Amino acid sequence: MNEADRIIHEPARLTIMAILSGAREVDFLYLQRETGLTKGNLSSHLAKLEEPAYIDIEKTYRGKVPLTLIRLTPAGRAAFQSYRKRMNGLLNRPQSDIFG
Amino acid sequence: MPDIDELARRPTAYQFETGVSQLTCGLIFSLLGVSDLLQRFLPERSVAQEAPKLLATCGVVAVLWGSKALKERVVLPRGGYAEVLPRKCSRLEIAAAATIMIFTVFLMKFEDRLLFPGFAVLFAVITLGYGWRNKSSLVVCFGVYLLCLAPVLWLLPITHLQQAALLEVGVGAPLAVGGAFILRRFLKANPKRLETSNE
Numbered sequence: 001m002n003e004a005d006r007i008i009h010e011p012a013r014l015t016i017m018a019i020l021s022g023a024r025e026v027d028f029l030y031l032q033r034e035t036g037l038t039k040g041n042l043s044s045h046l047a048k049l050e051e052p053a054y055i056d057i058e059k060t061y062r063g064k065v066p067l068t069l070i071r072l073t074p075a076g077r078a079a080f081q082s083y084r085k086r087m088n089g090l091l092n093r094p095q096s097d098i099f100g
Numbered sequence: 101m102p103d104i105d106e107l108a109r110r111p112t113a114y115q116f117e118t119g120v121s122q123l124t125c126g127l128i129f130s131l132l133g134v135s136d137l138l139q140r141f142l143p144e145r146s147v148a149q150e151a152p153k154l155l156a157t158c159g160v161v162a163v164l165w166g167s168k169a170l171k172e173r174v175v176l177p178r179g180g181y182a183e184v185l186p187r188k189c190s191r192l193e194i195a196a197a198a199t200i201m202i203f204t205v206f207l208m209k210f211e212d213r214l215l216f217p218g219f220a221v222l223f224a225v226i227t228l229g230y231g232w233r234n235k236s237s238l239v240v241c242f243g244v245y246l247l248c249l250a251p252v253l254w255l256l257p258i259t260h261l262q263q264a265a266l267l268e269v270g271v272g273a274p275l276a277v278g279g280a281f282i283l284r285r286f287l288k289a290n291p292k293r294l295e296t297s298n299e
Contacts, residue, residue, distance in 0.1 A: 030180025
């Protein structure tokens with residue numbers, strides 16, 4: 001498994017990437033509600049996904065309320081698709097191929 | 101390992117979990133249906149006959165504005181904001197929609213009283229299929245209700261245009277009531293947070 005896969009493979013980050021793959025953009029509150037993570041935990045996972053530019057985080061305002069919008073970048077979408085393809089390939093391989 | 105397909109469908113499902121979409125569609129359908137029904141009782145080609153249509157148009161604008169305000173002020177601060185990816189219609193879907201439209205215009209000329217009960221059956225089949233696939237008992241119940249509505253529309257001694265208006269009300273009213281119940285449940289499950297909605 002390469003480094004890119006390791007970033008996505010962690011369950012919480014995989015959950016975040018999967019949710020983001022079905023949306024154009026979501027806000028922090030929505031992502032927190034869907035993942036069930038704490039604010040700090042979610043922030044740290046988002047920072048890890050932002051490092052390789054898999055996601056784009058935009059800090060803005062809705063009226064006077066701060067709003068953090070998160071979206072997948074084209075690179076993130078491609079990495080996620082490639083990860084899914086690789087995992088599906090692995091899961092569909094016969095057991096004899098895996099265990100010898 | 102999380103179910104990736106299920107998670108990817110969550111933002112789309114969220115649009116229907118708040119109940120605002122159902123409430124808005126239901127109210128618009130009901131308003132248009134009631135205005136159509138009222139028009140039939142007013143003297144033909146009079147100015148008064150245009151009044152229900154005008155009121156319904158104002159009502160639709162008010163419903164759309166109210167729905168936007170409800171989403172921004174009540175729903176999003178509790179549940180968060182998610183915008184789904186724009187869905188591309190397949191050629192088959194476009195062809196099916198065009199065929200239904202041409203078929204409807206063709207049958208409207210014959211004033212066929214089977215047209216709108218037929219529509220009710222078509223909606224029922226689509227709704228039942230959707231409810232079955234998504235394992236939603238509420239949607240399946242709505243499909244069964246539409247199946248029951250079809251023979252009622254056909255048996256009532258009314259014109260095909262009155263059938264159309266009744267179908268609009270028949271679909272819109274339960275949709276609006278259902279949407280209101282879903283919204284109430286959503287608001288109870290997601291109480292307003294005291295802190296700001298974001299990080």
